[in-house]
Amino acid sequence: MTMPKRDTYTPDSLLTVAVQVFNERGYDGTSMEHLSKAAGISKSSIYHHVRGKEELLRRAIARALDHLFAILDEPEAVHGRAVDRLEHVTRRTAEVLMAELPYVTLLLRVHGNTDTERWALARRREFDQQVAALLKQAAAEGDLRADVDVRLATRLLFGMINSIVEWYRPERGTLAAREEVADAVAKMAFAGLRV
């Protein structure tokens, strides 16, 4: 059996700290000095656990992407009417975004300056396109309003969902709060605010 208790860092536990700092200061705005202060170990010790700054970013982004793509394989995202599958994916994406908040936040703020960042952007585009296909099908089945362009609607939908990272903070009773937010997103996106 592997022991659950650790008073030293593992690559993963170090990642937890790093991702938090990245989100506070921005990836480019964070130095290894900042990370060492936050982690409570020296700058050089960080390199004992990971190859460098960019590996921390890569690990974080990979984790976010894994969780997001897993949504598309869930039964409710595969079977049923397209508009219902779309609503499920919408709700689940919002939930995953809140559950994996700091990791997804990093993913969403990538600029494309390095190879790692460009890879992140490409994978994100893949995910978006799969959801866009779902939207297109729902429109073809006549379940979405016809006076809004499908690509435009996709972008606005993702915009609304992704914006959660800008303000959501997982302080309180997490699960109920997450469901309330995901519910609000689904209501607003599919039924609108107006009575």
Next chain:
Amino acid sequence: MTMPKRDTYTPDSLLTVAVQVFNERGYDGTSMEHLSKAAGISKSSIYHHVRGKEELLRRAIARALDHLFAILDEPEAVHGRAVDRLEHVTRRTAEVLMAELPYVTLLLRVHGNTDTERWALARRREFDQQVAALLKQAAAEGDLRADVDVRLATRLLFGMINSIVEWYRPERGTLAAREEVADAVAKMAFAGLRV
């Protein structure tokens, strides 16, 4: 009369270049070397026109904020039923965001690492709160659905609008395209996607 033609830089024309690079690489990811290459003048020449990197950021952000706050003073945002004023502000914010895209983009990506950035965040919060008040009033007048929290709805609304900076590119016949997007935002936010 001042001459309109210039083959040398002014603080404003330099800002145009700088803001573009900031948006491509991120503010922290942009060096003065990057700016000098993009502007076609030496690094030190930039300091002839502006005090430094942070002044460029401050100028850009100030311009974005000026345009945004001007919306709240428009007649249609002051008179009439709250829900209609809210829809006007929604539409106009989307339009301003597209018309002043690179400047607003910078504003929306600020982290709060410096005094300038913290000032930007504070002003942005002011704007958000004024719109939130409008939403609250519309809800009190019974024009918004009661099963979604007002603060939550405000955030999702802004999230949808602000996300435009992530994909909108002002290539084609700008005005008509902008109105189509602003229209889609208003429709989705107030009436929803579902038929």
Next chain:
DNA sequence: AGGGTAACCGAACGATCGGTCGGGACAAGA
């Protein structure tokens, strides 16, 4: 007891950061 190794450290690396400095080219006004 002793050998191995995981976890850490301080010091220093070359590169690059934002910014400064003194001066050159050039046009306008006297």
Next chain:
DNA sequence: TCTTGTCCCGACCGATCGTTCGGTTACCCT
């Protein structure tokens, strides 16, 4: 022609960047 001011330059500054290196603990296994 001489001065003045705008616009720009290359060279350089101290500071900080991400990273490397040699070495010191302290604990595990035999």
